[in-house]
Each structure stands twice: as structure tokens, then as C-alpha cells.
Amino acid sequence: MQIENVGRWLLTDEGFEKGFIRIQGEEVMEVCLGSPPRGSTRALVIPTFVNAHVHTGDSVAYPAPKGTVQELVAPPNGYKHRILASSSRVDKIRAIRLTLELMSETGTGDFVDFREEGVEGVRTLRESLSPESPRPRIMGRPTTAKPSESELKELLEGCDGIGMSAISDWPVDLLESLSKRARSVGKMFALHVSESLREDIDRVLALRPDFVVHMTKATEEDVRACADRGVPIVVCPRSNEFYGSRPDIPMMLFSGATLAVGTDNCMISQPDMFQEMRAAYRMFAASKALGPSEVVKLATIGGRKVLKAKRNILTEYGEKGDLVVVRSGRGDPALELVTTAGPGMIDMVVRGGKVRRSRTCRK
Numbered sequence: 085m086q087i088e089n090v091g092r093w094l095l096t097d098e099g100f101e102k103g104f105i106r107i108q109g110e111e112v113m114e115v116c117l118g119s120p121p122r123g124s125t126r127a128l129v130i131p132t133f134v135n136a137h138v139h140t141g142d143s144v145a146y147p148a149p150k151g152t153v154q155e156l157v158a159p160p161n162g163y164k165h166r167i168l169a170s171s172s173r174v175d176k177i178r179a180i181r182l183t184l185e186l187m188s189e190t191g192t193g194d195f196v197d198f199r200e201e202g203v204e205g206v207r208t209l210r211e212s213l214s215p216e217s218p219r220p221r222i223m224g225r226p227t228t229a230k231p232s233e234s235e236l237k238e239l240l241e242g243c244d245g246i247g248m249s250a251i252s253d254w255p256v257d258l259l260e261s262l263s264k265r266a267r268s269v270g271k272m273f274a275l276h277v278s279e280s281l282r283e284d285i286d287r288v289l290a291l292r293p294d295f296v297v298h299m300t301k302a303t304e305e306d307v308r309a310c311a312d313r314g315v316p317i318v319v320c321p322r323s324n325e326f327y328g329s330r331p332d333i334p335m336m337l338f339s340g341a342t343l344a345v346g347t348d349n350c351m352i353s354q355p356d357m358f359q360e361m362r363a364a365y366r367m368f369a370a371s372k373a374l375g376p377s378e379v380v381k382l383a384t385i386g387g388r389k390v391l392k393a394k395r396n397i398l399t400e401y402g403e404k405g406d407l408v409v410v411r412s413g414r415g416d417p418a419l420e421l422v423t424t425a426g427p428g429m430i431d432m433v434v435r436g437g438k439v440r441r442s443r444t445c446r447k
Contacts, residue, residue, distance in 0.1 A: 089124035093417040110439040132193025132406040133357035134387020136318040137346025143179035145351040153280040180212040191408035198247035202227035223247025245272030278302040311340040321363040323348035334373035344386035365422040376418035
């Protein structure tokens with residue numbers, strides 16, 4: 085069977101390097117660094133995206149009206165919570181499945197979902213999954229501030245971790261208990277922090293979160309405290325922009341924080357990581373404070389750090405690897421990805437070393 089050489093550039097931990105992959109049939113056989121041979125397709129090869137923070141359940145509430153964070157997403161009576169409560173399970177599953185299909189088609193390999201509605205919310209998402217869906221990390225949460233012991237036990241058994249809203253939304257003793265219980269069974273604990281107003285970072289870090297989300301109202305000292313404690317920060321540029329703010333990504337990187345990117349509420353932003361990268365880059369393009377390579381790493385390598393993947397990124401290209409092949413590759417590969425590339429330029433998506441050509445990505 086003929087071997088196909090694919091790509092001109094590969095994303096590595098150090099940035100883009102000249103390289104290509106060899107494909108035989110529908111399987112990746114080898115990753116090669118160095119100048120590609122004649123005939124290698126003109127393309128960029130990157131690991132699949134990690135959407136490090138998304139609310140897929142919000143898909144049923146699309147499109148959202150304009151409003152503040154409190155009006156739209158704050159529990160228990162924000163807009164999205166009212167829609168979730170009034171929507172049928174069938175409608176929720178239908179909406180989530182469309183969202184999962186979009187993520188798969190746009191190159192997302194893993195996603196971290198903050199799922200509301202307790203045990204039922206976790207079950208709804210799991211029922212929505214198919215073999216072609218990106219790999220989920222389901223971050224559940226209890227339905228009330230005083231959950232029963234049986235609810236907490238069932239919730240932790242069914243999810244991959246606990247994902248809470250702001251620290252001010254919940255009793256501190258509940259948050260402390262959830263964090264401790266999650267750690268005791270080897271699962272993650274995370275929460276939204278300083279999204280609409282600054283919150284006490286010492287109180288947050290005392291909960292020992294695996295990562296935090298947003299930090300748009302945080303100070304440089306707050307960010308440095310996260311960096312010193314090894315707590316990654318997930319930023320959501322389009323969602324923050326919708327609410328009239330933005331994450332100070334250059335400051336966060338300068339402070340030494342580990343950063344990743346998420347698309348946040350599906351009622352506001354489609355979970356398309358190309359769009360999220362473009363938004364992050366454009367926020368700082370005029371000041372040149374954030375380079376295109378840094379943005380691409382946030383969407384790929386940064387997310388893997390949130391998921392605690394410790395292997396070198398090059399192993400993503402191997403026999404069992406997950407990657408996206410994006411057509412073109414004529415100029416600066418990172419700049420191309422954050423300015424002009426998009427889902428329509430995906431030639432193939434590789435899952436577990438198995439190739440799905442663009443014409444069959446929907447199957």
C-alpha cells in the first residue's frame with residue numbers, strides 16, 4: 085500500500101518545526117522532523133485541540149440575550165438555569181449532540197465540560213456521546229447548596245471531577261468538602277474565579293483546585309499566586325468579550341502561569357477553537373503583546389497540561405496519536421492558524437492513529 089507524506093510544519097513543545105507525517109492507508113505510520121520530501125502535502129500538522137472549559141448543556145439555551153454574568157449564568161436563577169430547568173431531556177441531548185459533532189469536525193480531541201444539573205446532568209452528557217465524540221472530562225456539581233450524601237456519592241462515581249461556579253455562590257464548607265472528596269478518589273476539582281469581580285485568591289487556593297477558570301478581574305499578584313502554586317488558568321476570550329471584559333493573557337504568561345483556552349457557554353460561543361484562537365490573538369494584535377505561536381500553544385499544549393498529560397507533544401503524532409491536518413502552510417504557520425485558518429481547511433483528523441479524511445469527518 086502506497087505511503088503518503090503529509091505536511092510541511094509540525095507543532096512541538098518548542099513551537100513549529102519543519103516536518104511531516106507518513107500515512108499508509110488510514111493509519112499514521114511515522115512522524116518525521118526536518119524538511120519534507122517533494123510531494124508532501126502543503127499543510128500544518130498540530131495536535132488536536134483541547135477545549136479546556138465548555139458548558140455543552142448550554143447549547144439548548146442558544147442564542148443568549150445580552151446581559152451580565154449574574155443575569156445570564158449565575159445559579160440558581162440565571163437565564164441559562166431557567167432554560168435548562170424548562171427544557172426536556174430529549175431537547176438537551178439533541179442540542180448537546182450537535183455541539184459534540186461541531187467540536188469533532190473542528191479538530192477538538194478533548195473537552196472539559198462544567199456540567200450543571202447534578203447526577204442527571206452528568207447522565208445526560210454521557211448519553212449524548214458517540215464513538216466519534218471528543219473525549220470528555222465531565223466536571224459535575226450538586227444541584228443544591230445542601231446535597232444529600234447519596235447525591236454526592238453518585239455524582240462522584242459518574243463524573244471525572246467537580247466543577248463549581250464562583251466561590252461566592254456556594255457555602256465554603258461545601259466547597260471544602262467537595263474538594264477533599266474529589267481528591268480522595270483521584271478526581272479533579274475546579275471553579276470559576278474572578279470573572280465579574282475580584283475574589284479572594286487565598287480563599288480560592290485554600291480549596292486546592294486543579295485549575296481555575298477566567299481570572300479576568302484578578303490582579304497580577306493573584307495570577308502569580310496561581311503560578312507559584314502550580315494552578316493552571318483557563319481563559320475564555322470570546323465569552324469574556326461578550327460580557328465586556330477580557331483576560332490579560334500577556335500578563336498571565338509573564339507571571340509564569342500555565343494557561344489554556346476554553347470556549348465557555350455554548351449559548352454564547354460555538355465551541356470552535358479556531359474562532360477562540362482568532363479572538364485571543366486579535367485582542368492583543370495591535371500591541372503585539374501576544375504572539376501567534378503562544379496562542380496556538382494555549383489551544384493545544386496548554387490544555388494538555390490542564391489534563392495533566394505529561395508526555396512530550398511529539399508522541400501525539402505517533403501510532404496512537406491525535407492530530408489535525410490543516411491545509412495550506414504557505415507562510416508563518418502559527419500566524420496562519422490564528423488569522424485565516426478554519427474548519428473548512430481541515431484535510432483530516434486523526435484519532436488514536438486512525439485517519440478520518442475531511443469528507444468522512446461527519447461519519
